[in-house]
Amino acid sequence: MTDFTLHIGTRIWSSWSLRPFMALAATGADFDAVVTPLRSPATKAAITRFSPSGLVPVLVDHRPEEPVTVWDSLAICEYLAESFPDLWPRDAAARAIARAVSAEMHAGFRSMRMAMPMDLFAARPGEGLDAEGVETDIQRIDAIFADCRSRFGAGGPYLFGRFCIADAMFAPVASRFRTYGPTLSDASEAYVATLLADPGFKAWEEAALKEM
Ligand SMILES: N[C@@H](CCC(=O)N[C@@H](CS)C(=O)NCC(=O)O)C(=O)O
Incomplete structure (x- = not known):
């Protein structure tokens, strides 16, 4: 398993998702990006399965002790900066x-x-x-x-x-x-x-x- 999973929306449209993706990519950490297609009748229900806010992006940090789920693009970037202060x-x-x-x-x-x-x-x-x-x-x-x-x-x-x-x-x-x-x-x-x-x-x- 990778260290992080980043849940994102359709890449051509999801401006909010691009932000933590850029930050995560800059850290060099091992991560998977999982896309939930936006602008479909199934979008909301699909995102709600993993996102407390019903929005993407969402970061899951697969810590061995206990996974941490963080939503909101800026909050995710701040969370990453705890481990990667050069951000x-x-x-x-x-x-x-x-x-x-x-x-x-x-x-x-x-x-x-x-x-x-x-x-x-x-x-x-x-x-x-x-x-x-x-x-x-x-x-x-x-x-x-x-x-x-x-x-x-x-x-x-x-x-x-x-x-x-x-x-x-x-x-x-x-x-x-x-x-x-x-x-x-x-x-x-x-x-x-x-x-x-x-x-x-x-x-x-x-x-x-x-x-x-
Ligand atoms: N303030 C939030 C905004 C996130 C947001 O609006 N995400 C959009 C996609 S870019 C979304 O999840 N939309 C859900 C939908 O279309 O049902 C953040 O910074 O992460």
């Missing part, structure tokens, strides 16, 4: 900002989420960009990317230099930006390219192709 920046100030932007992503940007749903391999340039609130969301995300890269990114191409949970949280945004093509600053363009080339993201795409 957050080491510096306390950088770690605090990484947590703040992760929480902001987790709780916000509803207009962008609604108007620009993740659809991994789709190309819909311009669609959804004029919906109410979308421009404001995109400008704020662009500012987060540019600010983190300039203040904390000296050690590598990710928001805080090397990969951390904040990058996992924004990976679905990179996919959305590729699909819908908003205008971004040069710093954000470069960072989006980094996320799209990340080995965890590539592994997700490869598995998504096999799911289709």
